[in-house]
Every structure is written in C-alpha cells, then in structure tokens.
Amino acid sequence: MRPLEGLKILDLSRVLACPFASMILAEMGAQVIKVEQPVTGDETRHFEPRVTGENGSESAYFFAFNRSKQSITVNLRTPEGQKIIRDLAREADVFLENFPVDTLKKYSLHYDAIREHNSDIVYVSCTGFGMTGPYAPRKGYDTVFQAMGGIMSLTGERGGGPVKPGLPVADLTSGLWVVIAILTAVVGKDRSGHGCHVDFSMFDGQVGLLSLAAARYFTLGEVPARLGTEHPGRVPSAAFECADGRWVQITGSDQHWKPLCELLGLDQWAQDEVLAKNIERVKRRDEVMHGLQQAIGKLERARLCQLCDERGVPAGPILSVDEIFADAHVASRELVQRFAHPQVGEFEGIAVPFKFTGYDDPVMGRPPLLGEHTDHILMEKLGLTQEQIQGLRQLKAI
Incomplete structure (x- = not known):
C-alpha cells in the first residue's frame, strides 16, 4: 500500500x-x-x-x-x-x-x-x-x-x-x-x-x-549582493575551477578549514589560529578565495574530490545533466x-x-x-x- x-x-x-x-x-x-x-x-x-x-x-x-x-x-x-x-x-x-x-x-x-x-x-x-x-x-x-x-x-x-x-x-x-x-x-x-x-x-x-537573505536583512539591514557561488556569511563556500577545467563546490565550516588547507598544501594557513575562525576568513574573503583557487587549480577534479572525501571536507563535483544520469549513486x-x-x-x-x-x-x-x-x-x-x-x-x- x-x-x-x-x-x-x-x-x-x-x-x-x-x-x-x-x-x-x-x-x-x-x-x-x-x-x-x-x-x-x-x-x-x-x-x-x-x-x-x-x-x-x-x-x-x-x-x-x-x-x-x-x-x-x-x-x-x-x-x-x-x-x-x-x-x-x-x-x-x-x-x-x-x-x-x-x-x-x-x-x-x-x-x-x-x-x-x-x-x-x-x-x-x-x-x-x-x-x-x-x-x-x-x-x-x-x-x-x-x-x-x-x-x-x-x-x-x-x-x-x-x-x-x-x-x-x-x-x-x-x-x-x-x-x-x-x-x-x-x-x-x-x-x-x-x-x-x-x-x-x-x-x-x-x-x-528568502529565508537567510531575509534573516540578514532583518538583522543587519543588509541587502545581499550577488556573489556567484559564494556564501555571504561563510568562507569557503564556492565553486573552484580545477586543473582539468572542471569545477568543484567546496563548503566548509571551521572544523574543515585545517584539513582543507593541509590537503591543498597550504600549511601556513593550516596553522594560522586567526584564519581558523570563519568570521576572520569572511573579513579576508578576497585573499582567502584567491589562495584557495591557486592551490585547487593545480589538482584535477577527481583527485581533489578524493582528497576531500578522505579528510571529511564537504565537497562535490559540479555535474552536468549527462554526468548526473550516468552517476553510479543516481x-x-x-x-x-x-x-x-x-x-x-x-x-x-x-x-x-x-x-x-x-x-x-x-x-x-x-x-x-x-x-x-x-x-x-x-x-x-x-x-x-x-x-x-x-x-x-x-x-x-x-
């Protein structure tokens, strides 16, 4: 039934x-x-x-x-x-x-x-x-x-x-x-x-x-700007281009910052206690996004997703419709x-x-x-x- x-x-x-x-x-x-x-x-x-x-x-x-x-x-x-x-x-x-x-x-x-x-x-x-x-x-x-x-x-x-x-x-x-x-x-x-x-x-x-946009407006009086794939209150949360021209969406919280930096070889950032806090990464958004893109651009998409999965960093390939319907999980x-x-x-x-x-x-x-x-x-x-x-x-x- x-x-x-x-x-x-x-x-x-x-x-x-x-x-x-x-x-x-x-x-x-x-x-x-x-x-x-x-x-x-x-x-x-x-x-x-x-x-x-x-x-x-x-x-x-x-x-x-x-x-x-x-x-x-x-x-x-x-x-x-x-x-x-x-x-x-x-x-x-x-x-x-x-x-x-x-x-x-x-x-x-x-x-x-x-x-x-x-x-x-x-x-x-x-x-x-x-x-x-x-x-x-x-x-x-x-x-x-x-x-x-x-x-x-x-x-x-x-x-x-x-x-x-x-x-x-x-x-x-x-x-x-x-x-x-x-x-x-x-x-x-x-x-x-x-x-x-x-x-x-x-x-x-x-x-x-409108949910989050409304919450930001009611709280801060903020009219959210267009940010592409980025999140207004979280860094990183965006799409990044990989070495093979394919794209990955990475969205992490504070607990994901250190393992993300380590898998990307950004050891100095991994040890930075200031950047370990999302509020500080948001303040330095342009710097952080540029550094992440530079490191991610050296890896192919499949390898980056594998490393993220191994370290528990939330990430997913941006799949086209044909890729979705060929996906084993689907x-x-x-x-x-x-x-x-x-x-x-x-x-x-x-x-x-x-x-x-x-x-x-x-x-x-x-x-x-x-x-x-x-x-x-x-x-x-x-x-x-x-x-x-x-x-x-x-x-x-x-």
Missing part, C-alpha cells in the same frame, strides 16, 4: 506548478483525475521537446509533470460541463485549480459553489499573486515570480547583472508548496472534520523562500525509472524521491492520453450511460 491510497483529487490545473504537485501525490497513491479542455488539452501537450515513437509524437514536457493521472476532457464553458465538474467534486477530497482570480466564479466552480456540494472539500487555488492584494489581477510566469520574489536579485556573479536559475524554480517550488498545502489541509480535515479553501500565491511562495538510488507509453514506447522519468519503510514506495505510471479516461470516469463516478455520454459529446461538453 502506498501512503496516499484512497485520496481523491480533482485536478483542473494546467502547465507546470500544480501538475507537478498532483503528479507527486498521484505517484504516492492518490487518484488524480486531470480535467482538460477537449481537443487541445493541457497546453503543455504541445510544448517542446517532442518525443516520437512508432505510434505518434508526444510532449516530453507534458510527460515530466503528468504521470500517473487519469485524463478526462470537459468543456467548462458549457452548463453540462460545469455540472460534470460539480458532480465529480461531490466525491473528491481535493479540488485543485490554477486559473486566474475569479475565472471559475464565472462558471460557478469557485470554492463557495463547490462547497455547496461537498462541505468537506479541500479547495486549493494557486494564482500568481493571490486572491487579494493590489497585485491580485496581474498575470505572471515563472521568471516574473523569480524577478519579483527576489531570487534573481540574489543570483549572478559578483558585480554582474541578475541571472535566472537554470530551472523554473518558481514553478517547481510552487508545486512543492502546493503539495505541502494539500497534505496539511487533508490532515487538518481529518482532525477537525471540515475542509477549507487554500489561497496560495506563487509570488508569496517565492518570498517565503543509479543505485533508482532515481531514473521507466514507463511504457502507447504512443512512444519506453520512456524515462525522474522518480518521486522518497523511500518508505512501512509503505510501498512511489510508483511511476505513464502520462494519460488526452481524454483517455473520460468514458470510464463518467460511467464509474457519475453512473452515466454510453447514450448519455454520446449526448454530452454532441453538445461539445466533453
């Missing part, structure tokens, strides 16, 4: 953040019914990159965030489609949506309307800037939330301009926030006996990640798994990274074809006949 078996999620979300959240929950056992627009479906079904197999072409982007779900197509603009959603919501534990503020109110699918049919529902609204506040009507994408939420201002080389991370961090972390919100609300419902509405803003989620942890898809055949995906004792581990299922489960769900959940389903198709409700 997987830990979330029996949890029923009606998922009206699209694109990345919320589909990522519902996929995580699905692979831990929840039943996720993904509601899509007829004909076109979730817009990411048409995104690059494409993967082509013997029976067709599919979006690998869609695959990455929509495994293990059931797909039903419903036209929310029709009264019949709206009724289908309300009827499905009667039996759902969670209702997940990421439409712009008040969009679903036009279709009587907002929280108050759904709660009339299911008073225990956990209804999660994920919007760009929340349901209230001066920014509520604004539109945004991942990079806009990165920019306004602070992470771009903190990312980039010293003295350089802002840089976005190489992944859609605002989308991905928002997905994780949504998972936390859903699980928290479900536990709360079990204890209190009633559901709730969760108003989650992707902007709020990014501000919520293989041993089974982080890359496969699913069989009827259009493209075998395809790889990144597993949900949990290992349970006492429950079955997450299971990687394939992404659904568009509307693949429409008839089955309408018959099983709502008791409709084939004739009624055909009538809904003629009305373009599904």
Whole structure:
C-alpha cells in the first residue's frame, strides 16, 4: 500500500506548478483525475521537446509533470460541463485549480459553489499573486515570480547583472508548496472534520523562500549582493575551477578549514589560529578565495574530490545533466525509472524521491492520453450511460 491510497483529487490545473504537485501525490497513491479542455488539452501537450515513437509524437514536457493521472476532457464553458465538474467534486477530497482570480466564479466552480456540494472539500487555488492584494489581477510566469520574489536579485556573479536559475524554480517550488498545502489541509480535515479553501500565491511562495537573505536583512539591514557561488556569511563556500577545467563546490565550516588547507598544501594557513575562525576568513574573503583557487587549480577534479572525501571536507563535483544520469549513486538510488507509453514506447522519468519503510514506495505510471479516461470516469463516478455520454459529446461538453 502506498501512503496516499484512497485520496481523491480533482485536478483542473494546467502547465507546470500544480501538475507537478498532483503528479507527486498521484505517484504516492492518490487518484488524480486531470480535467482538460477537449481537443487541445493541457497546453503543455504541445510544448517542446517532442518525443516520437512508432505510434505518434508526444510532449516530453507534458510527460515530466503528468504521470500517473487519469485524463478526462470537459468543456467548462458549457452548463453540462460545469455540472460534470460539480458532480465529480461531490466525491473528491481535493479540488485543485490554477486559473486566474475569479475565472471559475464565472462558471460557478469557485470554492463557495463547490462547497455547496461537498462541505468537506479541500479547495486549493494557486494564482500568481493571490486572491487579494493590489497585485491580485496581474498575470505572471515563472521568471516574473523569480524577478519579483527576489531570487534573481540574489543570483549572478559578483558585480554582474541578475541571472535566472537554470530551472523554473518558481514553478517547481510552487508545486512543492502546493503539495505541502494539500497534505496539511487533508490532515487538518481529518482532525477537525471540515475542509477549507487554500489561497496560495506563487509570488508569496517565492518570498517565503528568502529565508537567510531575509534573516540578514532583518538583522543587519543588509541587502545581499550577488556573489556567484559564494556564501555571504561563510568562507569557503564556492565553486573552484580545477586543473582539468572542471569545477568543484567546496563548503566548509571551521572544523574543515585545517584539513582543507593541509590537503591543498597550504600549511601556513593550516596553522594560522586567526584564519581558523570563519568570521576572520569572511573579513579576508578576497585573499582567502584567491589562495584557495591557486592551490585547487593545480589538482584535477577527481583527485581533489578524493582528497576531500578522505579528510571529511564537504565537497562535490559540479555535474552536468549527462554526468548526473550516468552517476553510479543516481543509479543505485533508482532515481531514473521507466514507463511504457502507447504512443512512444519506453520512456524515462525522474522518480518521486522518497523511500518508505512501512509503505510501498512511489510508483511511476505513464502520462494519460488526452481524454483517455473520460468514458470510464463518467460511467464509474457519475453512473452515466454510453447514450448519455454520446449526448454530452454532441453538445461539445466533453
């Protein structure tokens, strides 16, 4: 048994953040019914990159965030489609949506309307800037939330301009926030006996990640500068280039300073009682960083990592994507798994990274074809006949 078996999620979300959240929950056992627009479906079904197999072409982007779900197509603009959603919501534990503020109110699918049919529902609204506040009507994408939420201002080389991370961090972390919100609300419902509405803003989620930057600002009034891979309050904590042109990230505390200096042949620094304290190394940041780079630049990456491991100095090679997926530890942890898809055949995906004792581990299922489960769900959940389903198709409700 997987830990979330029996949890029923009606998922009206699209694109990345919320589909990522519902996929995580699905692979831990929840039943996720993904509601899509007829004909076109979730817009990411048409995104690059494409993967082509013997029976067709599919979006690998869609695959990455929509495994293990059931797909039903419903036209929310029709009264019949709206009724289908309300009827499905009667039996759902969670209702997940990421439409712009008040969009679903036009279709009587907002929280108050759904709660009339299911008073225990956990209804999660994920919007760009929340349901209230001066920014509520604004539109945004991942990079806009990165920019306004602070992470771009903190990312980039010293003295350089802002840089976005190489992944859609605002989308991905928002997905994780949504998972936390859903699980928290479900536990709360079990204890209190009633559901709730969760108003989650992707902007709020990014501000919520500021953590150390906020602590420095609240404490020191400091607006952190961009430092590349360096840490504002710890030296060393940075990426260093090795003799072979490869890079290593070394992050050490006071107890690591002496062994690091010894393995690099910096014997004078190893005996320096002043530099043994991080606060002094921070004061002499440029000098220390220059000296470390000079010594590290004489060693190849593999040798440096070996020496650090032997002396207990926290360090790791900066791996490219191809190196990560060729890594023996990644293989041993089974982080890359496969699913069989009827259009493209075998395809790889990144597993949900949990290992349970006492429950079955997450299971990687394939992404659904568009509307693949429409008839089955309408018959099983709502008791409709084939004739009624055909009538809904003629009305373009599904």
